[in-house]
Amino acid sequence: MAMSVLFVQVQAGGLQTAQKIIQIPDISRFADPARQNQFGPNLWEAREIPFETFATLEAQIPKFILPTAIDAPRHNSNVVFSFYRFLELSDLPTLPAEDVRYLELKGSLHVPASPILDEFVRQYFLHVHPCLPVIHEGDFWRSYYNRPGHSRKPHTISLFVFQAMLFASCAFVPFQVINAAGFPDTRTARNILYDRAKLLYNLNAEHNVLYKAQGSVLLTYQSSSVNRHAGSLWLTSAIQNALLLEAHNYHKLNHDDPLRNTKKRLWWSILLRDRILPLGLRRHLQIASPNFDLSLDCMDERDMQEEMYCSEVYNVETKRHLAKVLNLQCQLAMVLTDVVATVYAANGFTQPPPMTETELEASVADVVGFRENLAHWARDAKAAFAPFHGPKKPHESVILYSELTNMYYHAARVALCHYEALLLEANSDLVLDSYENRLQALRDDLESSALGITKSVKRLLAHGVACHLPISAIAYTALPLVLNALDVKLSGSGSQSATRKRRLRYYAEVMQLYRSRYDGTDDVAVYIREILHFAEAQNLSILEKPLEGDDPNVSQETRGWAEVFIRQPRFYLRLSLTLDYALARGRYPQDSDLPILVRELPVKAITHSTYPDKTLSQEIAAHTPKADPGEQKQNNDQPLSSTDSTSPKINTDDSAVTDTLTKAEMPSTQATSPPWSPEQFGSTNEAQEKHESSPIQPHDSQQPSSPPHYQDVQDINIDFLDLGCMQSMEDMNFPDEIDTSTDIDWANTMLDEILNAIPA
Numbered sequence: 001m002a003m004s005v006l007f008v009q010v011q012a013g014g015l016q017t018a019q020k021i022i023q024i025p026d027i028s029r030f031a032d033p034a035r036q037n038q039f040g041p042n043l044w045e046a047r048e049i050p051f052e053t054f055a056t057l058e059a060q061i062p063k064f065i066l067p068t069a070i071d072a073p074r075h076n077s078n079v080v081f082s083f084y085r086f087l088e089l090s091d092l093p094t095l096p097a098e099d100v101r102y103l104e105l106k107g108s109l110h111v112p113a114s115p116i117l118d119e120f121v122r123q124y125f126l127h128v129h130p131c132l133p134v135i136h137e138g139d140f141w142r143s144y145y146n147r148p149g150h151s152r153k154p155h156t157i158s159l160f161v162f163q164a165m166l167f168a169s170c171a172f173v174p175f176q177v178i179n180a181a182g183f184p185d186t187r188t189a190r191n192i193l194y195d196r197a198k199l200l201y202n203l204n205a206e207h208n209v210l211y212k213a214q215g216s217v218l219l220t221y222q223s224s225s226v227n228r229h230a231g232s233l234w235l236t237s238a239i240q241n242a243l244l245l246e247a248h249n250y251h252k253l254n255h256d257d258p259l260r261n262t263k264k265r266l267w268w269s270i271l272l273r274d275r276i277l278p279l280g281l282r283r284h285l286q287i288a289s290p291n292f293d294l295s296l297d298c299m300d301e302r303d304m305q306e307e308m309y310c311s312e313v314y315n316v317e318t319k320r321h322l323a324k325v326l327n328l329q330c331q332l333a334m335v336l337t338d339v340v341a342t343v344y345a346a347n348g349f350t351q352p353p354p355m356t357e358t359e360l361e362a363s364v365a366d367v368v369g370f371r372e373n374l375a376h377w378a379r380d381a382k383a384a385f386a387p388f389h390g391p392k393k394p395h396e397s398v399i400l401y402s403e404l405t406n407m408y409y410h411a412a413r414v415a416l417c418h419y420e421a422l423l424l425e426a427n428s429d430l431v432l433d434s435y436e437n438r439l440q441a442l443r444d445d446l447e448s449s450a451l452g453i454t455k456s457v458k459r460l461l462a463h464g465v466a467c468h469l470p471i472s473a474i475a476y477t478a479l480p481l482v483l484n485a486l487d488v489k490l491s492g493s494g495s496q497s498a499t500r501k502r503r504l505r506y507y508a509e510v511m512q513l514y515r516s517r518y519d520g521t522d523d524v525a526v527y528i529r530e531i532l533h534f535a536e537a538q539n540l541s542i543l544e545k546p547l548e549g550d551d552p553n554v555s556q557e558t559r560g561w562a563e564v565f566i567r568q569p570r571f572y573l574r575l576s577l578t579l580d581y582a583l584a585r586g587r588y589p590q591d592s593d594l595p596i597l598v599r600e601l602p603v604k605a606i607t608h609s610t611y612p613d614k615t616l617s618q619e620i621a622a623h624t625p626k627a628d629p630g631e632q633k634q635n636n637d638q639p640l641s642s643t644d645s646t647s648p649k650i651n652t653d654d655s656a657v658t659d660t661l662t663k664a665e666m667p668s669t670q671a672t673s674p675p676w677s678p679e680q681f682g683s684t685n686e687a688q689e690k691h692e693s694s695p696i697q698p699h700d701s702q703q704p705s706s707p708p709h710y711q712d713v714q715d716i717n718i719d720f721l722d723l724g725c726m727q728s729m730e731d732m733n734f735p736d737e738i739d740t741s742t743d744i745d746w747a748n749t750m751l752d753e754i755l756n757a758i759p760a
Contacts, residue, residue, distance in 0.1 A: 076113070077112060077113055077116060077180060077181050077182045078107070078110040078111065078112055078113060078181075078182070079110065079111065079112075079113045080109055080110055081109055081110065081111050081159050081162075083111075083113075084111070085146060085156075086143040086144050086146065086156055086157050087111070087156065087157055087158075087159050087162055088156040088157070088158065088159065089109075089158070089159040089160070089200075089205055089206065090208075091204070091205055091206055091207045091208075092205055094204075094207075095203060095204070095205060099203045099205075102199075102203070103199060103200065103203060103205065106195065106196065106199055107192070107196050108163065108195075108196040108197075108199045108200050108205075109159075110196075111159075111162065111163070111166065112166070112181050116177060116180055116181050119173055119174070119177045120165075120166050120169050120170070120173055120177075121144065121165070121169070122312070122313055123169040123172040123173050124165050124166075124168060124169035125137055125140075125311065125312065125313045125314075126172065126313050126314075126397065126468075127169065127172040127397070127400075127468050128165070128168045128169055128172075128218070130322040130325070130326065130397060130401055131272065131325070131326060131329060131401055131404075132168075132217065132218070132269050132272065132273070133265050133269065133299065133303075133304065133326065134214045134217050134218065134265055134266060134269040135161070135165075135214060135265070136261070136262070136265070136306070136307055137307040137310060137311055138306055138307040138309075138310030138311075139155060139307075140157065141310055141311075141312055142155075142310075143155050143156060143157055144157075158206055158208065158211035158214075158215070159200065159205075159206070160197060160200045160201060160205065160206040160211055160212070160215045161211050161214050161215045161218070163193065163196050163197035163200060163215070164197045164214075164215040164216075164218035164219050165218060166193050166197075167190060167193040167194045167196075167197055167218065167219065167221070167222070168218045168219075168221050170186060170189050170190045170193050171186060171190060171221075171470075171471070171517045171518065172467075172468055173186070173189075185516070186516060186517045187516075187517060187518065187519055190222075190517070190518075190519075191224065191519070194219065194222050197215060197219060198219070201215065201216070201237075209241045209242075209244045209245045210241075210245055210262070210266070212237070212241045213237075213238050213241035213242045213245060213247070213266055213270075214266060216234045216235070216237040216238035216241060217234075217235075217238045217266070217269050217270055217273060219231075219234040220232075220234045220235045220238065220273045220277065221470065221471055221472075222234065223471055223518070223519070223520045224519040224520065225519050225520070225522065225523055226519075228520070228523065228586030229586060231273075231277055231281075232277060232281075232283060232286075235270070235273055235274060235277060235286060236286060238270050238273075239270055239274075239286055239287065242266055242267060242270055245263065245266070246263070247263040247264075247266045247267040247270075248267055248293075249263075250263035250264040250267055251264075251293075251296060251297065261303060264299065264303060265299070265303070268298070268299045268330055270287070271287065271330070271333050272329060272330065272333055274286050274287050275332075275333040275336045275337070275340060276333075276408065276472055277472065278340045278344055279336060279339075279340050279344075279408065279411055279412060279415065280411065280472045280473075280474075280475035280476050280583070281475050281583050281584055282344050282415075282475075282580040282581075282583050282584040283344055283584050284340070284341070284344050284345055284346040285337070285340050285341050285344075288337075288341055289337055289338060289341060298327055298330035298331055298334070299323075299326050299327060299330050300323065300326075300327045300330075301320060301323040301324065301327070303323075304319065304323040304326070307319070308320060308323070314395065314397070318394065318395040318397065318398065321388060321394050321395070321398045322397065322398060322401065324384055324385075325398065325401045325402055325405060327384075328377075328380070328381050328384055328385075328405055329401075329405050329408075331377055331380070332377055332381075332405065332408060332409060335370075335373045335374055335377050335412075336408075336412055338366075338370055338373075339370045339374070339412050339415065339416060340412075340415075342366065342367075342370070342419065343415045343416065343418075343419045344415070344584075348584075349577060349580070349581055349584075349589075349593060349594060349595060350595065351426065351595040351596045351597065352422055352423055352426040352427075352595070354426075354427070355423075355426075355427050355430070356430075357430045360423065360427045360430050360431070363423055364420060364423065367416055367419065367420045367423075370416055371413070371416055371445075374409065374412055374413060374416075377409070378409060381405070381406075381409070385402055388402065396463055396464070396465050397465070397468075399459070399460075399463050399465060400460065400463075400465040400468055400469075403456040403459055403460050404456075404469065404470075404473065406452065406456045407452075407453050407456050407457075407473070407476050407477075408476070409452075410449040410450075410452040410453045410456075411449075411453065411476050413445060413448075413449040413452075414446060414449045414450065414479065417442045417445050417446045417449065418573065418576055418577075418580075420438075420442060421439070421442050421565075421569055421572075421573060422573060422577075422595070422597075424438055424439070424442075424569075425569055425570055425573065425597055426595075426597055439565075439566060439569060440566065442565075443562050443565050443566055446562065446565065447562050450479075450480050450483055453476065453477065453480045454480055454484070454503050454506065454507075457477060457480075457506045457507065457510055458503075458506050460510070461506060461509055461510065466509070466510050466513055467513045467517075469510070469513070469514070471514075471517075471518045471520060473510075473514070474514050474518060474520055474521055474524055475524070475583050477507055477510060477511075478524050478527070478528060478579060478583065479576060479579055480507065481504070481507040481511070481528060482528055482531055482532065482575065482579065483561045484500065484503045484504040484507060485504055485528075485532060486532075486535065486560070486561040486564065487500045487503070487504075487560040487561055488500045488501055488504050490559040490560050490561070490563075490564075491559065491560070492559050500560075511525065523586070524583070526588075527578075527579060527582040527583070527588060528579075530588055531575055531578055531579055534574075534575070534578070535575060538571065570597060570598050571598075573597075573598050574594070574598040574599075577589075577594055577595065577598055578594065581593055581594065
C-alpha cells in the first residue's frame with residue numbers, strides 16, 4: 001500500500017494532519033505485543049545497551065513514523081504515539097495545524113520505543129503507583145498488552161496521562177535506560193518529559209476532565225529552578241477538573257458503579273498530594289476542612305482488590321502490604337488536615353497576633369489535640385505495620401513507603417512544635433510561670449521527631465532504597481540536615497562527635513541521591529548553606545559558657561541544637577522560619593519577610609559577600625554556582641530486579657521500622673534555662689569572620705575558636721551502630737564499613753562545606 005510522508009508541510013488543516021497521525025494504514029500490526037517480546041526482560045542487564053537490537057525493531061517501523069522533532073532523543077529510541085494501539089489523543093483533530101506541528105516538533109506526540117518504554121512503565125508501577133493509585137493497574141496492563149477484559153476490547157489510555165506517567169516514573173528509571181532513550185541524564189529527561197506533557201495540556205490536546213485531572217495529579221511531582229511552584233499549580237488544575245467530574249462525591253455512587261472506584265482513586269490521590277506538598281513546602285492547603293468530608297472512607301485493600309491479581313511488578317502479598325501503607329497514608333492525611341491548616345495558614349509568615357491568656361490557652365489546647373490525634377494514628381500504624389516484621393521480610397518497596405510515611409508523621413510533629421514555640425514567644429508575658437517547663441517539653445518533642453526522621457533516612461540507606469525517594473522528600477530532610485550540621489560543630493566529646501558526624505553523613509548521602517535526579521536539590525542546598533552562614537555570623541558563643549547552675553561536664557556532653565532551642569528559642573525559630581520561608585516562596589527571605597519577634601536579635605556585622613553589614617537581609621547572589629545536572633553516575637543506579645526480588649538485603653532490625661512512630665531516643669539529661677532575653681547575646685564574640693568571595697570558605701585560621709579543617713571526611717562510614725536502633729555488629733553479620741554509594745565525591749564536598757560553614 002502506498003504511503004506518503006507523514007510530517008511534511010501541512011497542505012490542508014489541522015484535521016487532515018491529525019488524521020494522518022492517527023489513521024496510519026495497517027499500524028496495528030506494528031503494535032502487536034507478541035512481536036515485541038523478542039527483546040525480553042533481561043535486555044537491560046548489560047552495562048551498555050546493545051543498539052543493534054533496535055535494528056530489528058526499526059526495520060519493522062515505516063520510516064515516516066520515526067520522529068524528527070528536535071526535542072526528541074535519538075531517532076531509533078522514540079516512535080509516534082499511534083504506533084501503540086493502547087494510546088489515544090482523541091482531541092488532536094480539533095487542533096489548528098500549527099499546534100499539531102508544534103506538538104510534533106517538541107516531541108509531545110512521541111513516546112519511547114519498546115523495550116525502553118517497558119522499563120519506564122515498570123518503574124511507574126513500582127515507585128509511583130503504590131502511593132498515588134490514580135489509575136487502575138489491571139486496566140492499564142490489559143490495554144498495554146492488548147488483552148481482553150470485561151469489555152470486547154481493551155480501553156485506550158490518554159496520551160496526556162501517559163506522558164505524565166513517563167515523567168513521574170523517570171526519576172526511578174536506571175541511568176542506562178535513560179541514556180538509551182537518548183537523554184544525557186535523569187534531570188534533563190524529567191524536564192523534557194514534563195514539557196511534553198505540559199504542552200499537550202496547554203494546547204488543549206486533551207478535553208476529557210478525567211484524563212486532565214489524572215495527568216495533572218502526576219505532574220504535581222514537578223519542581224525546578226525555573227518554576228518552583230509548578231507542583232502546587234498542577235494540584236490546582238487537578239482539583240478543578242476533579243470537581244467538574246464530581247470526584248469528591250464518589251461516595252454517592254452505587255458500589256457496583258465502575259466510576260465509583262475511578263473517582264475515589266482520583267480524589268484520594270489529590271487529597272494525598274494536598275497534604276504531602278503543603279506539609280513539606282510549608283504552604284497552605286487547597287482543600288480545607290470546610291470542603292473536606294472527614295467521614296469519607298479511606299482507600300483500603302478492598303479498593304485495590306481487583307488489581308492485586310493483575311500486577312506485573314508485585315505479587316499479591318506485596319500488593320496487600322502496599323495497600324495497607326496507602327490506607328495509613330490516607331488516615332494520616334485526614335489527621336494532617338487540621339495540622340497543616342493551622343500551622344501553615346494562608347496569611348503566611350506574619351507576626352502572631354496578640355492574645356489574651358484565654359485565647360493563648362485555647363490555641364495551645366488545639367495544638368495538644370492535634371498532637372494527640374497524631375499519637376493515636378501512630379499507635380494504629382505501629383499495629384498495622386507489625387505483620388511486616390515477621391520471619392519473612394517484606395518487599396523493599398514496603399520498607400520504602402512505610403519509612404516515607406514515618407517521615408511525614410515526624411515532620412508534622414516538628415511543625416506543631418515550631419508553631420507552639422512561636423505562640424509562646426509572641427505571648428511570653430502570659431506564661432512566665434510555666435514558660436521554662438513548656439519550652440523543655442517542646443525541646444523533648446523536637447528531639448524525638450528529628451531523630452525519628454534521621455532513623456528513617458538511615459534505614460532507607462541501609463536497605464538501598466533511598467534512591468527511590470520522591471522529590472517531596474527533599475523538603476522533609478532539609479531541616480534535619482541543618483540541625484545535624486549544627487550538632488556536629490557543637491559536639492562535646494569525641495564519641496558524641498563521631499555519632500553526630502555519622503548522622504550528618506546520612507543526609508549528605510541522601511542529598512547526593514536527590515541531586516542526580518531532581519533540580520530542586522541545588523536550590524535547597526543553597527538555602528541550607530546561607531542559613532548556616534547566618535548561624536556562623538552569630539557564633540552561638542552563648543553555648544560555650546555554661547549558664548548559672550549548669551553542670552559544666554553535663555553541658556559539654558549535651559551541647560547541640562536542642563540547647564540552642566532552650567537558651568535562644570527566638571534564634572532557633574529564626575533559623576527554622578528562614579528555611580520554611582525559602583521552601584514556601586522559592587527564595588531566601590529578607591529580614592522584613594519574617595515575623596517581627598525573630599528579627600529582634602542583636603546582630604553581628606556580616607562580611608559575607610551576599611550580606612550587607614549590620615542587617616539580616618540576605619538575598620541569594622544571582623551568580624551562585626549551580627551544580628552540573630550532567631554529573632550523574634551510572635553506577636549509582638540500582639540494578640534492575642525481577643518482580644518481587646528476593647535478593648538479600650542488609651539485615652537491619654526491621655522491627656524498629658515503626659518504633660519511632662511512638663517513641664525515639666531521648667537525651668539522658670535536660671538543660672534548664674530562664675526565658676530568652678536579648679541580653680544573653682551580649683556575650684557573643686564581636687570579632688567578624690573573614691570570608692572570600694566564593695560561596696563557602698573555611699574559617700580564618702587566625703580565629704582561635706575555629707576548628708581545624710576537617711580532613712578525614714572520607715573516613716566517615718555509615719556503620720549503622722551508634723543510634724541504638726539497629727542490631728549489634730555481630731548480629732547483623734556484615735563488614736565494619738558499609739558504603740551506600742560508590743561515588744561520594746559530591747557528598748564529601750557538601751559535608752566539608754557544611755562543617756566549615758557553621759560555628760565551632
